[in-house]
Amino acid sequence: MASKATRLRALALYKELHRLGRDYEPSYDFHGKLRRMFEKNRNLADEGEIEKALKMGEYIRNETLALYSLRKYRHLKRMYPSNSTVDPLTDRWP
Incomplete structure (x- = not known):
């Protein structure tokens, strides 16, 4: 039989995974x-x-946390254009 600490650890893990699953794709x-x-x-x-x-x-x-971080990064990357008008050598606007 598992100890009480192990049981509480398993319950905490289940709750955390359940909370993380809220943002997951519903079809999965x-x-x-x-x-x-x-x-x-x-x-x-x-x-x-x-x-x-x-x-x-x-x-x-x-x-799962890594996937969420990657999703946030991709969203931020899409929000900013890749070819801006800032000069990369001087880091200033022309």
């Missing part, structure tokens, strides 16, 4: 996949297996 079914992943691992008893599953969840969290 992020919340459904998240729930199925946690339900599949519900009956794990070995501490090593539980730790491995939590590490996978943390990896998914980090990758």
Whole structure:
């Protein structure tokens, strides 16, 4: 049986992933996949297996955050023109 600290860690991870999934594409079914992943691992008893599953969840969290950062960067890049009228050598307007 998992310790109380491990259980609380898993619940916190689930809540954080659920919040991150709000901004995800609806057609991907992020919340459904998240729930199925946690339900599949519900009956794990070995501490090593539980730790491995939590590490996978943390990896998914980090990758999702990276995708959101990339999306923000791409949006900002589209907002500014790539060929501005600033002279790149002097960094001044002509």
